[in-house]
Every structure is written in structure tokens, then in C-alpha cells.
Amino acid sequence: MRTVSGGEVAGILVAVFWAILVSFLAVALARLAQTLKATTKLVADVTDQAVPLLADASVAVRSAQTQIDRVDAIASDVQEVTSNASALSSTVASTFGGPLVKVAAFGYGVRRALAGRKADVPVQEPRRTVIVGRTVPAARRKNRGK
DSSP: OHHHHHHHHHHHHHHHHHHHHHHHHHHHHHHHHHHHHHHHHHHHHHHHHHHHHHHHHHHHHHHHHHHHHHHHHHHHHHHHHHHHHHHHHHHHHHHHHHHHHHHHEEEEEEEEHHHHHHHSSSSOOOOOOTTTOOOOOHHHHHHOOO
């Protein structure tokens, strides 16, 4: 029978550990390969879905730009109509405003005059207005005591 030396036992142990290490590395590499395949498939699927989405987004942006151009045109038309309405309003106010105020004042004066001519209605004294911070002239102060 042959005796095994210490160096041969150490060599066998190193070979066994080396085989175990290679097995673990082979399993890790196999899992890494599966992960890379799944990642490649995921990237391909995302690319397949992203290209149509980007095309749709581009169409939506173009449509939005068209709508913004339309809204801009409408806003400028509204601004023009507003300025025309303002000009028309000031023209009407200057044309009819003065005469209408005069007619209203004349009507008020006629009513006042007719109301004052009635014998059974006492004439009302005009209301006095108090202005804060003003003093009554001295001549009016003396007449108040009467």
C-alpha cells in the first residue's frame, strides 16, 4: 500500500476547493447571463413602446401649437373689438352725454319750480352740508343765535 504524503493531501484539498469555487462562479455567471437577457428584452420592449409614444407626443405638441396660434388670433381679435367698443362708448358718451345731462337738469328744474308753485305744499329749505375741518364764517355764526 502506498502512503499519501502531506503535500498530496494539500493538493487534493486545493483541487476540491478549486472545483467548488469554479462551480459557484459558473452558477453566478449563468444567473448573470439570465439577468442580461431579461434586461436586453426589457430595453427592446421599452424601445418598441417608446417610439410610438414619442410620435404621439410629437403630434400632440404640433396640435397644441396649432391651437395656441388660433387662441392668439382670437385674443388679438378680442382686443381689437374691445378697443373699438371703448372708442364707440366714448363717442356715444361725448355725443349724447352732454345734452342728456342738460335735459335731465332742465326737467329737474321744471319739477322744482312746479312743486314750489303749489300753495298747499310748504317750500323746503335747502339742506345744509357739514364739511369736516371747515369753520363757519363769523357773519353766519351771529345769525344762528336768532
